[in-house]
Amino acid sequence: MTPPGWHPDPGYSGNGPAQERWWDGAQWTGHVRASPGAARRRGIRIGVGVTVGAVVLAAIGGGVYLLGEDGGGGPGTAASSPSAVPDPPGAPDGGEKDGEKGGEGNGDGQGPGEQLPPTEPGFATDLAAGISLPVPQGWKGTSGAVGAGLTTGEHACPGDTAETCVRGGVFSAPAAAMKLTAGTPEEAAKKDITLNAQESYGGKSYGKISSHEELKSEAVTVAGGKGYVVRWKVVTEKGDDGYVESLVFPSPTSKDMLVVVRSGFDVNKDAPKLSVLDDITRGIKAASGAGGGAGGAV
Template identity: 35%
Template sequence: MSMTTPPGWYPDSAVPGVERWWDGTNWTAHTRQAQTQAQAAYGAPPVTPSTVPSPVVAPAPSARAGRNRAVLIGAVAVAVVAAVVAGVLVIGGDDEENPPTAGPTAVTTTPTAPPTTDGPVEDDDEDKNATRVDDQLNGISLPIVKGWEKPEFYSGPAPTVTTVGTYPCPSGSKECRHGTVSSHAVSRTDASTPEAIAKEDVAAAAKETYEEDILGSLPYGRMTAYKVVAAGPTAVAGRTGYLVRWQVTTDKGPGGYVQSLAFPSPTGSESPVVVRFVFDAGPDGPALAVMDEITRGIRPIGSDTNGGVGSSITPGT
């Protein structure tokens, strides 16, 4: 009584690691990767009756070749296992109970200092010893007169020069300074002449200083009155400008003086520039003559003179 092998996947003796489909009668062209490592590694022949013919795709290897291939594959398998075991030992080196017998050698390096630049090194005392403050945008330079400084921290427009030191504002809400001078470019205005610009800006300066500030506080209470104490054309930075000066009365403190000085920028664009002056009134405030001193000291950037154009024009009262 003869026995037949049922259809199924069986190792292909001609191609190690590959299984071929036996349809119950003949080998077909359908193949797949071996499903077990044992069959793939050693090329074990299918356990089938002798009635199952060998695949016709390629001749079966000789017995000696099969043995040699098995030995080679076995050696490779041993090497792979050894490598895996060594890797496990290294990875498991963090376990204090089972420290690794060998591991990578730590490489330490000594950091080097960063390269130096060719530019100048800024001196912390440079601002303290400065005699001028440059407004690069508008092309002018403001003088730092005696008793004044370039403040290290200031929330107002820049560039700015101020009297040295601060004091509690009359309302006690924050710290104030007895005098500030700042410059800014003119924008968003319908005013086209230095006179119109100065008149418009002095009102804004008085409101920003003596009314509610950007933080919502009232350092001087409220502005209760003002009067124009000076107005007229003047020469500044080699250009003819116009100034307007107000005396402001407040419900707290001695009040103060606000002046706006408008003139064309000495740069090529000659766009309008405003220099604002805010001085405290009373015995602690700067003398009004300092306003004129600072005005005379405004220069184009890089110039040693005030521009050399025009002459002093005494403001009308």
């Protein structure tokens, strides 16, 4: 999976201080800042899935891997080369753009001036999408101004043991933040599942995907809106196989906005059961105080 956040700049030449570049969940932007990791390492950050602060989780799953610093997610694959692009949804006000000198962000993946998501016990809130994801017992939930995520079961990635993967991950973001432009929830879900599978299990952490089996493709009601879900089982080159799911539905606070929830679980005795994924889907609701419909999936 691949979520937005501050990540090591893939175009860094090695000359001068290390820097980070903002990944918007689909491509590298023109926002850069000095790398906090150049001075110290801080906890864990989720690369293929969740980022702390502005959490657009664009890719996820058991294939989600953790990159070694807190406060931001990094792409799960070696992604695109750096280039200056228009400011993406959720991009930080802090940091600087290529060729500009500006202030740094606060180091937690959230730029100065970004609106903090509301705190709701037991839920991870995606402020931009207007939804909250239920956090299963024992899981880690991360709220964000753009995007939210749930992860569990950290372990060494089978294809690159220097990196850390998770047994399960669920991540949300507005479809626009993922550059997903398909018109209907069904069209968007069917388009996104291929990207989800590749980003979750097709990179160096699990090797290439040799085949897949479609387990589900159907309409579903989520948070009061009519959506669509597609679920695959993928066979990987290295390590465990995986389940990936792309769920798309209208935001309960803005019917013109589509929300994407990407999920991925390892096929492993230590991974969550698929029933947990179904429980999470049923528990998705409008963010507290955001208005709009609430309710689970049917």
